[in-house]
């Protein structure tokens with residue numbers, strides 16, 4: 001059961017000002033209410049070696065977890081669009097029970113790799129064939145239940161999806177389960193807010209699926225519905241969609257968004273893979289977050305976001321697990337940096353302050369951008385923040401004799417499977433790298449996957 005008050009002590013912990021020794025973190029009602037440094041452990045403290053903040057996945061389609069490893073055979077011309085066809089085939093079969101079981105496993109795996117909060121970019125709304133369920137937010141309820149069961153923090157991002165291509169092209173048969181008008185979306189959004197109201201620290205933003213799926217007029221009607229919450233959109237993931245947008249609007253998609261929408265710190269532009277230098281500079285200047293999903297972007301052959309210039313210009317990024325083909329936060333960061341190294345033929349490309357290592361720069365930037373994109377007080381071991389905390393095991397061969405930033409670098413670059421315990425809003429959900437409900441959640445998933453795939 002949830003403890004209302006607990007006290008954790010770390011031999012070393014990563015605080016906003018850097019690594020500190022002898023750190024006691026007191027948690028009350030899910031929040032950090034006190035951080036003391038240079039203090040000895042007492043008998044009341046639960047003791048651990050190294051503490052870091054929990055991370056966020058700013059962009060997830062939880063149900064796509066089912067497809068992991070099933071789309072890797074070459075079939076003629078394989079690309080993002082052919083992958084999407086296979087994903088759409090799966091979508092037609094999913095029931096609310098499937099969605100809940102798959103989402104729970106996805107969130108459990110996120111927690112086991114140190115992700116304590118997820119931004120669920122939720123676009124699969126309706127029953128097979130496209131009729132709304134009797135309860136319009138049936139799937140949002142299922143996502144909320146999966147978050148509640150596993151204990152992950154949830155930012156639900158109901159998605160407006162109206163068209164199959166630019167200029168209001170009608171949706172295809174396979175997209176029926178995604179589609180809403182602005183009016184039905186407003187109802188769905190209200191019901192989604194109610195669905196997550198029972199979860200502690202959950203919040204709701206809005207998303208436009210993309211500039212393909214929402215016309216400029218619909219985007220204009222959608223934004224006021226966000227109230228003060230975060231606003232997410234997929235943009236410039238594929239060269240073909242950039243080309244189509246240029247043909248339609250006469251300019252590049254990110255450029256268009258900045259010129260025609262109030263893009264600011266409330267916005268998260270997911271992927272933004274294909275940006276020009278000027279788009280990248282303007283995005284950085286507008287304080288928007290770019291939602292990078294390195295594993296999925298590599299898996300789908302999207303391209304490589306030019307992160308060096310963006311970060312050097314003060315650009316903010318968060319990390320998304322997106323298709324959830326492989327859920328591993330450290331590997332997302334590693335791949336982000338390695339993509340840049342391979343293109344630039346240099347090492348340690350994404351740089352922060354002189355004195356911080358590359359692993360720490362990647363980790364801290366992703367946490368800051370993640371908290372901003374999901375509009376919540378997480379990602380920092382500071383008083384008043386949600387008590388999302390991770391302890392690293394220092395017994396793994398690649399973690400031995402490390403301290404400070406080298407712990408993060410070894411976790412990220414040496415592939416050390418170092419996640420020990422995870423607390424989400426102060427509740428300990430992972431011990432020794434294993435979620436406390438792994439057996440029951442994985443068992444339910446196994447039943448679902450057999451009915452879906454056999």
Ligand SMILES: [Zn+2]
Nearest residue numbers: 061121234322
């Ligand atoms: Zn996505």
